[in-house]
Amino acid sequence: MRGNQLITGVLTISTVALIASNIYLHTELINLKTSTDQPLMEHLSQHDVIALVDDRLSSLEKRKAQELLSNLEEQFQLAQASTPDNRLIYGELNARITLQEYGDIECPYCRKMHGSIKQVIEHSQGVINWEFKHFPLGSHNPVAAIESQAIECVKEAYDNRTAWIALERFMMDTKGNGKGLGDIPEYVRSFGLNGSLIGNCLAADDHKGKINQDYEDGRRAGITATPAIRILDNQTGQDYLLKGYRTPEQLLQAVQQILSQ
Incomplete structure (x- = not known):
């Protein structure tokens, strides 16, 4: 019984993650439609839309990485810039x-x-x-x-x-x-x-x-x-x-x- 509960729990976590991913993708698609020229959007293929979403995700990752670097710099203030x-x-x-x-x-x-x-x-x-x-x-x-x-x-x-x-x-x-x-x-x-x-x-x-x-x-x-x-x-x-x-x-x-x- 405990084994079945564990499997159910893992499946539930995976399902939640998949739903969250789909919600994010759907949100990004809506944002693209509202922030991008409407006539242009109508002529974009599904592949082009996915590429645009990927670009946004890449920009988000870069922004998070830059924020991380900024936080790390605060932890290394004792290191001079030049030596x-x-x-x-x-x-x-x-x-x-x-x-x-x-x-x-x-x-x-x-x-x-x-x-x-x-x-x-x-x-x-x-x-x-x-x-x-x-x-x-x-x-x-x-x-x-x-x-x-x-x-x-x-x-x-x-x-x-x-x-x-x-x-x-x-x-x-x-x-x-x-x-x-x-x-x-x-x-x-x-x-x-x-x-x-x-x-x-x-x-x-x-x-x-x-x-x-x-x-x-x-x-x-x-x-x-x-x-x-x-x-x-x-x-x-x-x-x-x-x-x-x-x-x-x-x-x-x-x-x-x-x-x-």
Whole structure:
């Protein structure tokens, strides 16, 4: 009996969704008829009318995506629009301490730690900032490397703040472990970015050298896996390497240790 009730419930939900979709389509058709030149409408085929409705739906989706981007920008006010040497930095540019993360967008532990680092920065009162360096792992390539290039493409086409928005969205929405996000140009359109612009940048491989340089810098620092964080004291020049996932409390303890030396 419970199985039948479940099936009935699913069918009911599907029916409601279909009815809602038909109501919306019918409403759009009425709007077209009242807002479009009547003689013109009389000569339009059903295919043409559907195309007009699709255009309206596309415009609605674009408007929603732009609103989403605007809301996300409010959440990333600590990211300056431009940064020295085109670095990917979140927080006060002149902060004493930098958490320099070597991360892989496809890495589940990087994803898990992403929010923790952001929390530390936002509660540091300008003492700590965060620099993201690309370290796409071989086991997650080519997807991880392409996503890293996409972040740099967003930074080039927009600014540092928008790149941080994209980085968090990528981290949260990827399937992980090299499975990726699917079509990246189409994906970035979902939160208000120009997919064609990012797609053309990816096709040109303009930022491949930057990704390779970050990776080699990490290797020279002794990094072999992600996540890894170099804690840099910009006042004394001291640094300390943390390997693996860390909680906000552990990150703060490590920062306090380097400050007390």
